[in-house]
Amino acid sequence: MFDSLQDRLQSAFKNLRGKGRLSEADIDATAREIRLALLDADVAVPVVRAFTARVKERALGVEVSKALNPAQQVVKIVNEELVTILGGETRRVRFAKNPPTVIMLAGLQGAGKTTLAGKLGRWLKEQGNSPMLVACDLQRPNAVNQLQVVGQQAGVTVFAPEAGNTGGGDGGAEGTRSVGDPVQVARDAIAEARRTLHDVVVVDTAGRLGIDADLMQQARDIRDAVNPDEVLFVIDAMIGQDAVQTAEAFAEGVDFTGVVLTKLDGDARGGAALSVREITGRPIMFASTGEKLTDFDVFHPDRMAGRILD
């Protein structure tokens, strides 16, 4: 995903190699190249500006060191600043003192929420938990079925409204299909998890192609009904400059507690991955790197920075 950014940063550093001491002009030129490299990678403009300013300020202040030459010092600074914009420390899931822990997923349609529910289920099970996945995406045809399939693959229980009885709601008039009430499904699922001793509940919610007031309200209603311990905003790392607007809308709409980056295996420019933490102030907690249930891990800012600078 970061191939081009990687190359561009390497070439920015190359110009510093062999220099005994860095002049202000050297640092300016390098900062400019870094800035362009980040902009080309689709990193959000305010993030690029802040990042470059910090690198420049620190590079100007570096002491002459015996251990590292100037070029190495700049690489070290860029690495540290990348770790910072990616969130610094790894942020772990906050489990509830009184189970079940409730993890709600929110994001645009196609971001990878349903797939993620399966991945999280598998991961939680591996950690020794007894998770339950809940199908509250009653908008997208087939979403309930898709969750059942990934649940089965992961060997995890799925709570879903029965076909033809999608959790109550306003169905009923003859000939109209019940649209169901995802809020009620979520509530019922928590009660069921308590009864059946599932200690983590992962709630999949509906997404739309664009930001949509009804979608946001529905997500908020589910959130308010189940009082989640974590609300995870799922974002496709390939969405480019739209990342800022989407992330801000979900931060405002559902006040998420953490971010999951998906499709990091893609070959797009990946600026969303580098922007979302800084834009929203919320930590990136997990990363998805493919369609298989195993293509998933806890997000480590230092490893990601290392990959970009590798």
Ligand code: GDP
């Ligand atoms: P939802 O609408 O948010 O529930 O999204 P889905 O879970 O249905 O995912 C949309 C598409 O993206 C599906 O075809 C998934 O297989 C695919 N997908 C999900 N996560 C990843 C990922 O990390 N990498 C890749 N390459 N594809 C993914």
